[in-house]
Amino acid sequence: MKKEETVKLISAEGFEFVISKEAAMVSQTIRNMLTSPGGFAESQRGEVRFPEISTVILEKICQYFYWSLQFVNGKETDHFSLLLGCNFHEYLMSRR
């Protein structure tokens, strides 16, 4: 996978997950981070740091992204909230 097609998600502990942009953009918030005009640090470096998300949870989140990409086709389900608690869902999945 080309570097431009990936994004690096970094957990609170500094653990790095490199996943495809497409999967990451399942989250509307990450999509905003990467596409907002004006060039925030994230879109320039191609990485997002989550100082408040632990490695374990971020891993689950990344799994969810791929799962969602494959099965949900962009539609949100409640599974994620069940899995991780509403908070992260709110945080990451908020829509315009």
Added chain:
Amino acid sequence: MSTPKKRNFQIEAFKHRVVVDPKYAEKTWKILEHAIREIYNHNASGLSFEELYRNAYNMVLHKFGDKLYTGLVTTMTMHLKEISKTIEAAQGGLFLEELNRKWEDHNKALQMIRDILMYMDRTFIPSTHKTPVHDLGLHLWRDNIIHSKKIQTRLLNTLLELVQRERTGEVINRGLMRNITKMLMDLGSSVYQEDFEKLFLEVSANFYSVESQQFIESCDCGDYLKKAERRLNEEVDRVSHYLDAKSLTKITNVVEKEMIANHMLRLVHMENSGLVKMLVDDKYEDLGRMYTLFRRVPDGLSTIRDVMTSHIRETGKQLVTDPERLKDPVDFVQRLLDEKDKHDKIISSAFNNDKTFQNGLNSAFEFFINLNPRSPEFISLFVDDKLRKGLKGVSEEDVEVVLDKVMMLFRYLQEKDVFEKYYKQHLAKRLLSGKTVSDDAERSLIVKLKTECGYQFTSKLEGMFTDMKTSHDTMQGFYASQGGETTADTPTLAVQVLTTGSWPTQSSSTCNLPAEIMGVCEKFRAYYLGTHTGRRLSWQTNMGSADLKATFGKAQKHELNVSTYQMCVLMLFNNADRLSYKEIEQATEIPSSDLKRCLQSLACVKGRNVLRKEPMSKDIGENDAFYFNDKFTSKFYKVKIGTVVAQKESEPEKLETRQRVEEDRKPQIEAAIVRIMKSRRVLDHNNIVAEVTKQLQSRFLPNPVVIKKRIESLIEREFLERDKVDRKTYRYLA
């Protein structure tokens, strides 16, 4: 959701960090405020979206949404105030560009701010019914930039000036204009309307009011319309390039009103270039332009239509009442057709085939054709001319075209029964003299008349055709019964048996037929009455024709085609070389007026003078003497000696026909009255007149006085009675 296995499963609430720091909100907001400033300064690259988003998220989550929102409003307002200063400082032409650039910056910044404040936008704002971030940004821009004292009027004036410059032919930066007007539209349609459109329309109205006044003083109608059209197109173009599409109707209305509606009458009536002149000169392009422009304004088309209609009426009236024109009926009708063609073409090519215009044209024709009481006669004569010779060698389709045109004129006639009268006469002459060019054309016209006026109208005409056909069969039968007895010496007879009533009745004035002919005639009479018992035959010698073989001086043989009367006269010369007028009259018993005409055509027409007259003069006198003209020569073998054919009627004939028409109308009017009264039982006078007129108008326009007379006659004959109380009301007596 269907979860079959329901477990007591509780999700623990996410444990927030308990905010202990009392300055937490203040600190977090400082970070965000700083970020907003950096965003406006194009310095966002150092900022972490995640951090900002998380901070805003946490602020809202920790019930500091209000602080966040008010902070945003204050910060943005402050920035916009600064921006407004730099825009104000921009000099002259740079003003708009600066405004545009700052607007783009603001939009971009606004987008970024909205993105990082997404969580607030999504949760806090709807629940507190505040303005969403994007709209807030636009409102603040509107209030602080567009409505700032130093910018508001300057912006408006700059825009209007640019439009004005473009109108006077300069090229302006349309892209910039488009961006600015787009900005005004983005800020809300009311901003666009209040801050630009309203005054734009006012200024435009003034501009076009002044300009149209100048144009109308200096241009002719065609040029003016061209200019107006161009202006209109320019405005349409302008709207499509840099104004709101909703402005289109507004600005075109302004142009239409100022340039067209306000000067409509003056344009139409412009001396030497107005509508009438265009119509006369067939200026299709100018007329088309006038039509499309005038169509845009109220009453525009009716103005054109009225002027056109009255123009056609006027010219038509001149045409039909010009005594010069009355001399040649064929030319007269041809001119009517030409006039119709001309205007049809104008309507189809310039007036979009507008139905109302066609109706106007039709009503105008109806009006003036009926101004001349001889129109029905002339139209029939025109047909006669066409069917005699005019259509020779013309293709079937062209014949149809001519006939259709004739039918169109016929439709305009009010006195269709008069036409029928004349048509019958002319048709009779054509049929009897065998002069008709095309049987198909004749029948086609009859069919057309039938579809137009119904069976009754043409039944007699069709009867005439049937007579011709049966006569043909009868003659074949006759000769077959004679068994080939005819030799070269006995004359060949062709009889047409005409049903009384179907054919125009003419005062039957029989003459003495030559003995040779009498013989054959009697044979025929015997044959005919033998096969058809109970009938009566009388000879209509005034309608027949004959072919004579004659030998002249130097053994020159000719075949002479003459009328029956002429034949009778010429046959006399078989036994005499000289005959006086009196002798001829005595021998033939032809009525004197007919005899004079017939002798005139035998003796006085050069090239056809088979008789010689003494004394030589143009007119026939009672004391003239006639000689067989030995010296007659002609380069043709067949010589046609025509009595004057279907000419238009002389004054007394005209009166006679008129009288006959009036007579024929009486029973029709009576029939109509009885029909109406039978169904209505009781009706007052005015209504009867109206109903009768309506019923009969497809044939003629009955005169109310005549209707009254007919009613009186019907009362006398006890079909009707007057009401005893109301004398104006009639009752039907069954």
